[in-house]
Amino acid sequence: MARFESTLIEKVVGEVADKLNHTHLSVTDHLVGIDFRVQKLSGFLKLRSNNDVRIVAIWGIGGIGKTTVAKALFNRMHRTREFEGSSFLRDVRETSMQPNGFVLLVLDDVDNIRQLRALAINRDLLRPGSRVILTIRDLSSTTSLQVDKVYKIEELNEDESFQLFSWHAFRRDRPVEDYKSLSKEVVSYSKGLPLVLEILGSHLSSCRDILEWRSELEKLRKFPHKDVQGKLTLSFNSLDDKLKVLFLHIACFFVGMDQDLSIKILKGCGFFPESEIGVLSRRFLVTIDGYNRLMMHDHIKDKAREIVRQESPEEPGERSRLWH
Ligand SMILES: Nc1ncnc2c1ncn2[C@@H]1O[C@H](COP(=O)(O)OP(=O)(O)O)[C@@H](O)[C@H]1O
Ligand SMILES: [Mg+2]
Incomplete structure (x- = not known):
């Protein structure tokens, strides 16, 4: 009887948790190229092997999509319940929370070992089979963090960039005919950074006509290719x-x-x-x-x-x- 009750309780709790969907992390509705990246990340995590702990760092500059990939993988794992427990700690740089059970752990935006110590996260304390994903901007933190594998996340390729940009600029997955070559220019300027594509896409979608587009792009040309900050500034400067x-x-x-x-x-x-x-x-x-x-x-x-x-x-x- 006791056993029956405990199974029943477990089942009820499971279903309620599912309904509350508490740990589902929100990501953008317009994901591009995410399957490929999530698969690559899962490969690095070696999910099938249960005998060891694996720590994988997703590395790349701000705005390239590290958090998004980590969330997408987290959501999938959570859905398939492959781990007994999972936690996603955002902004480790700014917060320090105590996780209440290890298994799949995602630590978003980590930049030094002290932060992991403060969270009492230590490789030796993790149960075999546990997986940890860190997102980092600075590669030099990986040694002290005892990372097994670094996933240098790819920029979006041209197709993916066009898709994402068009979605934000035109609400469709390809540019409107007259705007094709201008769009190409933005895509090349964005260097495959989703954050920049989102911002420039939404920014340009508010332009009235092609002339206004041209004049905005003229301003954009003033920033060097790799100047992400500059591209974001454009959008800030256009505010009243x-x-x-x-x-x-x-x-x-x-x-x-x-x-x-x-x-x-x-x-x-x-x-x-x-x-x-x-x-x-x-x-x-x-x-x-x-x-x-x-x-x-x-x-x-x-x-x-x-x-x-x-x-x-x-x-x-x-x-x-x-x-x-
Ligand atoms: N694969 C993708 N498809 C569409 N949008 C994306 C993708 N990856 C990231 N983004 C968007 O780009 C922005 C930056 O992504 P984020 O994961 O926060 O970058 P990071 O963590 O590397 O700074 C977010 O607004 C996110 O919604
Ligand atoms: Mg991030």
Whole structure:
């Protein structure tokens, strides 16, 4: 009887957990080339072997899609229940939480061993069969992190880039005929970085006509190929002054905060946040996650905070905003 009950309870808990879908991580609706990348990552993780621990680092610059691949793999594993437990720790750089059970562990945005120590994560403590995925920007952290394999994530290829860009610029998976060659130019400028394609795509989708497109691209040409920051700046500079202020407020104070609460506060400061946040999210500068929180890509957030820091690099008291 006791055994029957415990099986029953396990089953109920399993189903409720499924329904709540608590650990399903949100990723963009318009994924391109994800199967290939997830498969490659699973290969590196050697999921079939149960006798050892494996730590794989996904390495690449900000905006290339490390977190997205890790989330996609995590969601698949979670669905097929291949692990007894799974945890996804975001922004390890900024948070330190205690995971409550090892198995598949994803540590997003790690840059040094101290962070893993603070989380009490140590290779010797992991049960055989456990898998850890780290996402890192700096390759030099891999030695101290005792990584078994580094997956240098690929940029999107030309086809994938066209698809992603077109989706954001035209709401379809191929460019509109008249815009083909201009689109080609953007794709080549973006160097296969999904974040840049998303932002430029949404930015250009707000242009009225082909002339405006040309003039925006003219500005884009001023940035060197590898200057991701510069490409993001283009999108920031195109905001009107009030939106710039709002954008910086969000970057400094509201990331991760409930959207409704943020709206209330911002209304009190004279903004029209409902529509203005709408504009920012259409430009991909802000997103809303599945928990109704305001989010911003860490790369964009860093960029925004850098703008504020530059107001007075030496004397924080002279800056327009302070945060910790
Ligand atoms: N394969 C992909 N297809 C479509 N969009 C992607 C893909 N990979 C990343 N993105 C988008 O690009 C942006 C940056 O991706 P992210 O995973 O956050 O990069 P990273 O973690 O390397 O900084 C996100 O907005 C994400 O939705
Ligand atoms: Mg990331």
